[in-house]
Amino acid sequence: xxxxxxxxxxxxxxxxxxxxxxxxxxxxxxxxxxxxxxxxxxxxxxxxxxxxxxxxxxxxxxxxxxxxxxxxxxxxxxxxxxxxxxxxxxxxxxxxxxxxxxxxxxxxxxxxxxxxxxxxxxxxxxxxxxxxxxxxxxxxxxxxxxxx
Amino acid sequence: xxxxxxxxxxxxxxxxxxxxxxxxxxxxxxxxxxxxxxxxxxxxxxxxxxxxxxxxxxxxxxxxxxxxxxxxxxxxxxxxxxxxxxxxxxxxxxxxxxxxxxxxxxxxxxxxxxxxxxxxxxxxxxxxxxxxxxxxxxxxxxxxxxxxxxxxxxxxxxxxxxxxxxxxxxxxxxxxxxxxxxxxxxxxxxxxxxxxxxxxxxxxxxxxxxxxxxxxxxxxxxxxxxxxxxxxxxxxxxxxxxxxxxxxxxxxxxxxxxxxxxxxxxxxxxxxxxxxxxxxxxxxxxxxxxxxxxxxxxxxxxxxxxxxxxxxxxxxxxxxxxxxxxxxxxxxxxxxxxxxxxxxxxxxxxxxxxxxxxxxxxxxxxxxxxxxxxxxxxxxxxxxxxxxxxxxxxxxxxxxxxxxxxxxxxxxxxxxxxxxxxxxxxxxxxxxxxxxxxxxxxxxxxxxxxxxxxxxxxxxxxxxxxxxxxxxxxxxxxxxxxxxxxxxxxxxxxxxxxxxxxxxxxxxxxxxxxxxxxxxxxxxxxxxxxxxxxxxxxxxxxxxxxxxxxxxxxxxxxxxxxxxxxxxxxxxxxxxxxxxxxxxxxxxxxxxxxxxxxxxxxxxxxxxxxxxxxxxxxxxxxxxx
Numbered sequence: 016x017x018x019x020x021x022x023x024x025x026x027x028x029x030x031x032x033x034x035x036x037x038x039x040x041x042x043x044x045x046x047x048x049x050x051x052x053x054x055x056x057x058x059x060x061x062x063x064x065x066x067x068x069x070x071x072x073x074x075x076x077x078x079x080x081x082x083x084x085x086x087x088x089x090x091x092x093x094x095x096x097x098x099x100x101x102x103x104x105x106x107x108x109x110x111x112x113x114x115x116x117x118x119x120x121x122x123x124x125x126x127x128x129x130x131x132x133x134x135x136x137x138x139x140x141x142x143x144x145x146x147x148x149x150x151x152x153x154x155x156x157x158x159x160x161x162x163x
Numbered sequence: 164x165x166x167x168x169x170x171x172x173x174x175x176x177x178x179x180x181x182x183x184x185x186x187x188x189x190x191x192x193x194x195x196x197x198x199x200x201x202x203x204x205x206x207x208x209x210x211x212x213x214x215x216x217x218x219x220x221x222x223x224x225x226x227x228x229x230x231x232x233x234x235x236x237x238x239x240x241x242x243x244x245x246x247x248x249x250x251x252x253x254x255x256x257x258x259x260x261x262x263x264x265x266x267x268x269x270x271x272x273x274x275x276x277x278x279x280x281x282x283x284x285x286x287x288x289x290x291x292x293x294x295x296x297x298x299x300x301x302x303x304x305x306x307x308x309x310x311x312x313x314x315x316x317x318x319x320x321x322x323x324x325x326x327x328x329x330x331x332x333x334x335x336x337x338x339x340x341x342x343x344x345x346x347x348x349x350x351x352x353x354x355x356x357x358x359x360x361x362x363x364x365x366x367x368x369x370x371x372x373x374x375x376x377x378x379x380x381x382x383x384x385x386x387x388x389x390x391x392x393x394x395x396x397x398x399x400x401x402x403x404x405x406x407x408x409x410x411x412x413x414x415x416x417x418x419x420x421x422x423x424x425x426x427x428x429x430x431x432x433x434x435x436x437x438x439x440x441x442x443x444x445x446x447x448x449x450x451x452x453x454x455x456x457x458x459x460x461x462x463x464x465x466x467x468x469x470x471x472x473x474x475x476x477x478x479x480x481x482x483x484x485x486x487x488x489x490x491x492x493x494x495x496x497x498x499x500x501x502x503x504x505x506x507x508x509x510x511x512x513x514x515x516x517x518x519x520x521x522x523x524x525x526x527x528x529x530x531x532x533x534x535x536x537x538x539x540x541x542x543x544x545x546x547x548x549x550x551x552x553x554x555x556x557x558x559x560x561x562x563x564x565x566x567x568x569x570x571x572x573x574x575x576x577x578x579x580x581x582x583x584x585x586x587x588x589x590x591x592x593x594x595x596x597x598x599x600x601x602x603x604x605x606x607x608x609x610x611x612x613x614x615x616x617x618x619x620x621x622x623x624x625x626x627x628x629x630x631x632x633x634x635x636x637x638x639x640x641x642x643x644x645x646x647x648x649x650x651x652x653x654x655x656x657x658x659x660x661x662x663x664x665x666x667x668x669x670x671x672x673x674x675x676x677x678x679x680x681x682x683x684x685x686x687x688x689x690x691x692x693x694x695x696x697x698x699x700x701x702x703x704x705x706x707x708x709x710x711x712x713x714x715x716x717x718x719x720x721x722x723x724x725x726x727x728x729x730x731x732x733x734x735x736x737x738x739x740x741x742x743x744x745x746x747x748x749x750x751x752x753x754x755x756x757x758x759x760x761x762x763x764x765x766x767x768x769x770x771x772x773x774x775x776x777x778x779x780x781x782x783x784x785x786x787x788x
Binding site: 032043067079082109141 | 243271272273274276277278280284285287291292713755769777778780784
């Protein structure tokens with residue numbers, strides 16, 4: 016956070032990879048809006064669209080880390096605004112569990128985030144990505160003994 | 164879950180169409196390079212770029228290429244699926260390809276537009292995104308949208324204005340309707356009332372014609388003294404048991420359900436001397452007294468607004484109480500010598516002259532009053548000034564203690580003005596300084612802090628009328644659970660979308676109207692009821708519903724019957740079959756995938772968003788391109 020990351024100017028050769036699972040109705044739309052309003056953010060994120068954030072099995076998050084992700088975001092609709100009534104409540108519960116689990120496994124908490132991003136929050140989407148890239152730049156790659 | 168299951172019969176033939184979107188993508192991403200890269204990916208049989216894929220020639224290109232290259236999967240790499248997927252899916256269908264064999268890759272909103280300053284990295288990201296799309300496309304499977312037959316009958320729960328209006332609408336369209344009412348007669352809350360706003364007719368006279376129509380409508384089966392006991396099934400196919408107080412439970416089959424269970428007024432226990440002092444009544448109780456013709460001759464009446472609402476016992480504004488108070492105040496003022504026409508045989512509502520008569524001698528005074536107000540005094544001060552003068556000529560002094568008057572809309576504002584012309588005083592209070600209702604020397608008194616004069620004041624009153632909010636039915640949660648539809652935080656039923664789907668529930672086939680979803684006046688409740696009826700009639704008129712193709716599927720060999728999925732499903736779309744194994748009710752499933760993410764056995768597959776497809780995407784995203 017202290018470090019100002021400029022996407023144009025790489026400070027290190029470390030190029031973190033972020034997987035963002037975005038729900039179709041809110042956060043994917045938020046990412047769309049970031050585009051429509053031409054908000055510039057780092058290229059490190061790869062969005063995987065799911066219908067609901069509640070679709071994201073905790074195993075997907077673990078698998079993503081195992082496959083080499085440096086950070087994972089699960090993004091859904093704001094509480095009480097879920098397209099599927101309460102799918103995001105399940106996301107919230109799993110998020111709490113996953114955060115603890117990953118910490119025990121030796122992963123820094125900055126590497127996994129549950130975010131509520133509305134379709135109107137293009138700015139928030141861009142900021143969430145920027146912040147995570149900044150934080151990951153500080154952390155560096157996942158240490159070998161940390162994972163698995 | 165893993166790639167092992169990847170034993171396809173024949174390898175897929177994927178066509179990739181990469182769009183320049185004019186310069187929207189082409190200006191920031193090397194589209195040619197991405198296209199060349201796409202052609203090298205596994206199972207890609209054809210890759211090309213278009214200036215505008217969504218234009219006529221772009222769409223024709225897709226159709227022709229499907230035939231020419233024998234493509235069985237199509238990827239369009241352009242803008243967002245949220246706007247353009249249906250167009251490309253229709254194009255695929257036109258070329259004989261199942262629309263679920265199509266995948267979208269977003270390289271505009273998620274790439275070219277957000278990385279406009281770094282062509283190289285944007286191009287690399289576009290390649291990665293296409294690689295992810297190809298990885299996903301390899302596991303696509305055709306899906307069918309099935310039609311499900313609908314029972315052409317409806318259930319309406321609640322026999323008040325909303326329920327009766329909804330039932331009548333549906334019955335008049337020709338559909339059989341089961342109308343369930345917990346009381347022994349129709350009419351609901353309005354039956355308790357005496358007068359209504361914006362009409363000279365009494366409450367009874369207003370709803371009687373509605374009740375008569377319901378009684379006369381042969382398509383409506385009334386179930387009085389009854390409640391919904393059980394509900395099984397899903398849109399188009401509900402099995403409902405109606406339990407009577409003194410009758411055998413009845414089973415009915417319906418296609419859609421309308422909830423119109425109404426609301427009840429808050430009982431203001433412990434507020435403003437209610438039940439502590441005599442003649443402190445709620446607005447509803449006052450109506451009941453009027454009906455019973457049990458109103459004493461009044462000289463001084465105080466209304467207190469927002470009793471228990473807006474942060475006291477409930478958080479919301481009940482909307483209707485200001486207008487009710489204005490209506491009642493006018494009623495009292497107009498019938499000063501003949502209190503509401505109820506102490507003598509001289510009905511107020513029916514007798515036009517009885518009401519107009521006193522108005523004549525008031526005209527002159529009103530004129531002076533208005534002129535006085537115009538003379539530079541602020542509106543509120545003007546009202547307060549009356550207080551100091553002699554008691555209004557009507558001989559009954561009426562004061563409405565309010566936080567602010569919500570006389571919204573055309574008619575209500577006019578009524579508000581009329582009340583002021585009739586010398587009804589509106590005195591403001593702030594929540595930090597509520598009026599106090601006390602007894603002094605055996606007389607009822609209201610003490611208040613005058614916000615303009617900044618002084619403590621008090622006034623003797625004969626009666627205090629407390630405007631309490633409508634609150635949810637105490638048993639709303641029972642019905643909510645039976646129908647698997649949500650209640651909001653205030654206990655009212657919660658619609659699917661606050662603006663765009665105001666009478667739908669998120670669960671297909673169940674609709675809501677009237678005060679069970681929040682305070683509303685009769686006209687509003689009737690509009691909602693007509694809306695709910697027309698929404699509920701759509702599947703009934705069609706005779707079928709199209710089930711989502713994107714649903715969950717249970718692998719019976721893996722399911723252990725733990726029931727976790729049944730619990731997490733927000734739509735009640737999963738149930739256990741006779742063997743205790745979970746099964747999906749396709750018509751009820753919305754495809755959110757919560758069950759798939761929860762199943763501890765991995766027995767649930769979400770069509771079109773399978774574990775395999777999503778993990779293939781993740782894997783491709785993390786590969787070096």
